[in-house]
Amino acid sequence: MLERVGNRDALLAGAKQCLTERGWARTTVRDIAFAAGVNHAAIGYHFGSRESLLVQALVDAVEELTDTVAARAGDGSPEERWQALIDTFSTHRPLWIAQLEAAVQAEHSPALREHLAAAQRQGREGLGGSVPLALLTGLMLQWLVDPEAAPSGAEVVSELRAHAAES
């Protein structure tokens, strides 16, 4: 039983590693099993499917990341907090791209979509609403495509205040 629990954690860690190195679409069950050092049949046993394991790994990894950011910048100004989140777009780029890949794949998988919906509800709670969650993912898209034109934490906060005052 202890070994089984160990396998589960190893699979999650292996899946996180694969998501970071290869992204969502190109990670196979064999990649994960190899990274985890366990037989790939263990994926079905512990998680039911590749998708279910990958989404669990994605949700865990993003949660760990935002927890780390909150611990580091939680007491800072809004500008500093946004900048700390924005910094993760480059330090954890493959993880953020994996989220986009997952959303695209979810078009063809109701089970995956349900997993991502649950993750989104968590993200909404963690960040304090739909608007900060939307801002975070929308800024991520801008940073991935065009970091030079994307706004800094200070620019986000000043634009946010101006935009809210106008609307």
Added chain:
Amino acid sequence: MLERVGNRDALLAGAKQCLTERGWARTTVRDIAFAAGVNHAAIGYHFGSRESLLVQALVDAVEELTDTVAARAGDGSPEERWQALIDTFSTHRPLWIAQLEAAVQAEHSPALREHLAAAQRQGREGLGGSVPLALLTGLMLQWLVDPEAAPSGAEVVSELRAHAAES
């Protein structure tokens, strides 16, 4: 010469149709040529590559869509304007997904990333800044994955005001 101009427009229209029906990744040059009713060699002649044509079609289609929304809801309240944009997530779902697909593909294509960066700069100008652009794409992700928990136009505006007041 007239026929060549016609071919170019036909290819753009065919590419828009393919993006809407199949999305980004699954659209081949043959699909576009068939939809356009022209030889697929015309893609290279007019656009240089499949990606270059697809991104042009995507940018055009999104611009047409946001222009239509602006014409329809531009005089309305902020709540009505956000709701009109949000409504396009379901009426033009494949087009929005194509944007995510393009962003994922851009990870492996500097040329595509440059096209998308230019499109993003246009979007930023059209919407009035990085924050509204980020909000729009971030809300789109929430609507694609979990429309039941995603916010309405009125909720976006009220959350935005509360969030700006706090920060």
